[in-house]
Amino acid sequence: MKVNIKGLNFDTDAMALSGLIFGYPDCCITHFCDALESGLLPGQIAKPGPWDGTGFLPCPKCQAKCETRDDVKALIKTRYLSTPFPAVKDREFDALFNRMAKAVRERS
Numbered sequence: 001m002k003v004n005i006k007g008l009n010f011d012t013d014a015m016a017l018s019g020l021i022f023g024y025p026d027c028c029i030t031h032f033c034d035a036l037e038s039g040l041l042p043g044q045i046a047k048p049g050p051w052d053g054t055g056f057l058p059c060p061k062c063q064a065k066c067e068t069r070d071d072v073k074a075l076i077k078t079r080y081l082s083t084p085f086p087a088v089k090d091r092e093f094d095a096l097f098n099r100m101a102k103a104v105r106e107r108s
């Protein structure tokens with residue numbers, strides 16, 4: 001689904017794929033995409049917490065588990081990037097994203 005955030009269009013399927021690459025839990029990816037599709041802005045999806053500035057917005061259940069940045073890091077288990085959370089190498093991310101998106105397209 002396409003969502004409009006501050007005049008820019010985003011595709012929630014692409015955001016979900018990005019979340020998988022970043023290693024975010026499935027529950028948080030689902031919550032994030034559902035919240036955007038229901039009209040919330042990213043700043044309204046999670047209350048302020050130790051995840052601030054990481055780009056990761058945990059679901060309410062995961063927010064309740066996180067009191068420190070280490071608690072947040074402990075949620076990120078299946079990361080496909082070589083850089084530790086929350087850092088991202090754009091080229092590595094782009095290459096992975098394109099490869100995974102192509103694989104998904106070829107299977108559908």
Ligand SMILES: [Zn+2]
Binds near residue numbers: 025060061
């Ligand atoms: Zn979660």
